Amino acid sequence: xxxxxxxxxxxxxxxxxxxxxxxxxxxxxxxxxxxxxxxxxxxxxxxxxxxxxxxxxxxxxxxxxxxxxxxxxxxxxxxxxxxxxxxxxxxxxxxxxxxxxxxxxxxxxxxxxxxxxxxxxxxxxxxxxxxxxxxxxxxxxxxxxxxxxxxxxxxxxxxxxxxxxxxxxxxxxxxxxxxxxxxxxxxxxx
Numbered sequence: 001x002x003x004x005x006x007x008x009x010x011x012x013x014x015x016x017x018x019x020x021x022x023x024x025x026x027x028x029x030x031x032x033x034x035x036x037x038x039x040x041x042x043x044x045x046x047x048x049x050x051x052x053x054x055x056x057x058x059x060x061x062x063x064x065x066x067x068x069x070x071x072x073x074x075x076x077x078x079x080x081x082x083x084x085x086x087x088x089x090x091x092x093x094x095x096x097x098x099x100x101x102x103x104x105x106x107x108x109x110x111x112x113x114x115x116x117x118x119x120x121x122x123x124x125x126x127x128x129x130x131x132x133x134x135x136x137x138x139x140x141x142x143x144x145x146x147x148x149x150x151x152x153x154x155x156x157x158x159x160x161x162x163x164x165x166x167x168x169x170x171x172x173x174x175x176x177x178x179x180x181x182x183x184x185x186x187x188x189x190x
Contacts, residue, residue: 049117054081100129110137121149
């Protein structure tokens with residue numbers, strides 16, 4: 001078996017991607033500033049994605065509502081991939097492509113931050129959600145892979161994970177998501 005080779009390969013790919021994140025510090029800071037500004041103004045964060053990205057959306061929303069590392073007031077954030085009744089009714093009645101756009105239409109307001117997460121950047125339902133968020137006057141953010149794609153082209157600000165490997169993209173998304181949670185939390189700790 002090539003156990004050591006497989007482990008070393010994963011660790012090398014991960015370290016390479018994480019080391020490249022330093023070049024995006026100003027972009028990450030800008031994302032945090034926009035999120036903080038929205039929350040300070042009474043806005044909310046709406047996270048959405050499919051599969052592993054849905055899990056990241058749920059995870060990051062929970063970090064803002066509950067806490068990341070320090071106690072502070074709850075911050076308004078929601079994951080649009082967690083309500084199975086809405087997801088299944090929307091997919092059944094209007095098609096799977098509409099599951100996020102319908103929720104954005106119902107829940108988003110001007111100045112809210114809509115955060116679409118898509119490793120490929122080509123998920124039709126995430127694209128539709130981002131389009132609805134733009135129409136609603138949201139600040140549109142995207143977490144995606146390294147290449148320009150339909151999701152990133154819709155974004156006001158797009159974080160491109162510096163990898164083409166899905167697992168590494170997801171690892172970078174979660175790391176940057178945690179950095180954002182830490183920066184946001186710092187702004188709201190009294």
